[in-house]
Amino acid sequence: MERKDEAEEAKSKVSVIETWLRKHRLLYVGATRHPFIHSIRDGSVDVSSFKRWLEQDYIFVRAFVPFVATVLLKAWKESFDATDMDVILSGMASLNDEFAWFNKEASKWGVSLTNVAPQKANLDYCRFLESLMSSEVEYTVAITAFWAIETVYQDSFAHCLEDGSNTPEELRDTCQRWGNDGFGQYCHALQSIAEHHLEKASDDVRKRTEAAVLDVLEYEVAFWNMSQGDT
C-alpha cells in the first residue's frame, strides 16, 4: 500500500475541535439554535425577553473583559506566536465598542443598564469565567473556552441573518453585532489558535479543555433560558 504524503495526511485529519463538535453535536446545537434565537429569527420574540437578555448580557460582558485580559496575559507568557496576541487584542478592542453599543441599544429600548441585578444563570456563568482567570488554568484551556464563548454568539446570531429569516428590523443590529462576517473570521482565527495549541497539548490538558468547552455550552443554554424567563 502506498504511503500518503504528509500534506495529504494533514488534510484528511479531523481537528480536535471538529471531533468535539461532532461528539457533542446535540449540546452545541442546543446552545446555538435555542428557542430564544428561533424566536428572534422567526420574529415572534417577546420584547421583555429581549430586554432581559440585553440587561443581563451587559453584566456578562463586564465580566468577560477581565477574562479576556487574562487570556491576553497567558498568550504573552505561553505562546511564541505573536499573532495570538494580535487576535486577542482585536477582540478586546471590539469589546470596547461593544460597551458603547450596549448603551446605545439600551436607550433605544428604554432599558437602564445601571442597577441591574444579575440573575442566577448569569452569576453562575460569571463565576465560571472567574475560575478560568486563575493563573493555574493553562492558556490552551482559556483560549479554547474563549473561542467557544464567542462562537456560540456568532453561530446563533448569524443564523438570524440567513436567507429566509424573519428577524424584525429593530433586532437586526444586535444580530449584526455578532453575526457579521468579520466576527465570523475572528472566531475562525481564534479556532486556529486554539487548535494549534490543542495539537501540542498533553492528554490531561486536552481533557480539561474539552470539559471547559462543555461547561461553556451548558452555561450558554442556561443564559438563553434565563433570557426567556425560564429560570
Ligand SMILES: Cc1ncc(CO)c(N)n1
Ligand atoms: C452570554 C454571552 N456569551 C457570549 C457572548 C459573546 O461575547 C456574550 N456577549 N454573552
